[in-house]
Amino acid sequence: MDHIKKVGVIGSGTMGAGITQLMVQNGCATVLFDIDKETVDKAKESIGSRLERLVEKKKISTEEMILAKELLQTTTDMNMFKDCQLVIEAAPEKIEIKRSIFQQLEKICAKDTVLTTNTSSLSITEISGQIENPRRVAGYHFFNPAPIMPLVEVVQGLQTAPETIEVLVQFAEGLNKKPVVCKDTPGFIVNRVARPFYNEALRIMNDQVASVEQVDRIMKSAGNFKMGPFELQDLIGIDVNFATTQSVHASFYGESRFRPHYYQERMVQSGSLGRKTKGGFYNYD
Incomplete structure (x- = not known):
């Protein structure tokens, strides 16, 4: 947990925006990426509105809301992930899209950046099959709504390193989530x-x-x-x-x-x- 200071999230749909909100609420600088500026700007506005509602409901303080908003950065350039220690992909559930994203991430991110996918059912092993170092790739499946639901499935592909799983479990616990480690089988557990x-x-x-x-x-x-x-x-x-x-x-x-x-x-x-x-x-x- 301690060495993950900056997180990248790919995809600003329901899950991507929810995961981003979870990260900034827990003090992580977060870069939210999408291919279209209008889409990612809309997601930023939506996250801001939800944080404001949490203040109204007295779930977080005004200071916490301001800090969370300051920690959020949006982009349409994946190169912004170059200094992230963790990237969570939440793009559409299409294997060719996800494989392409991970091939790009491998060229952009540092060698020790942990690369994860929020897929709910696709094979982690297949997603990471064409990259040089699949040991640093795992499934990190949050549930909707991500800021509220406690469970996170940490999915170990055939070539995922044990230390990658260990980092993700510790990080999830630091977010006050309940991580469950499972094998790369269709649909995982839930x-x-x-x-x-x-x-x-x-x-x-x-x-x-x-x-x-x-x-x-x-x-x-x-x-x-x-x-x-x-x-x-x-x-x-x-x-x-x-x-x-x-x-x-x-x-x-x-x-x-x-x-x-x-x-x-x-x-x-x-x-x-x-x-x-x-x-x-x-x-x-």
Whole structure:
């Protein structure tokens, strides 16, 4: 933890912005990168607004908010990562995008910079397969919303060095998170366990056994979940959830228990992606 003074985050979407907020709130100078200036500026504004709301709720002081804002830097130039000790990639869940990013990072960053991906289901071993030193690459999977959710999956690829995992575990603990070390298997722990949670809910709804509202209410009251499967899909993004299910299903060579549901695909095709589009399984107008 002590030697990580500056962190780079790639991707200013929901997860990238959440991870960035977590870093600056914990006193880490953070560079947030995205390919488009307007997008990254919007993310900076959103992070600032969330920090201001935390002051209103008396969760942090005004001084802490000011410091956190000062620690945040945005860029469209990946060369700004050259003095970071840790980089967390939170780009779209496409293997070719991630592999390209890590090839660029290897040329830009110092030899001892730890390079991580926030992927929820793609193989760490495959992402790092074409770089010279895969020993410094690991999975660092935060959960949405990153500033609040305590769990972090620290994923060890086939060639990830034990000392890389050790650094990431210590750093996560310094952020007051609960790191869990796991092997590089499809979906890791949480997303592998969660597939039936979403898929069976979709089947129950589609078979007209129960409505969306009923399933969510039952899972919360009887199952003691904080959110039902449909509420959670709307929060995560139905497109993100569907992509993860596709990835886990493919990685297990088409095992039937992980098979995606066509209704979820129809939601994605229609552009009804949940909270971010003001409508998914529920309406958010």
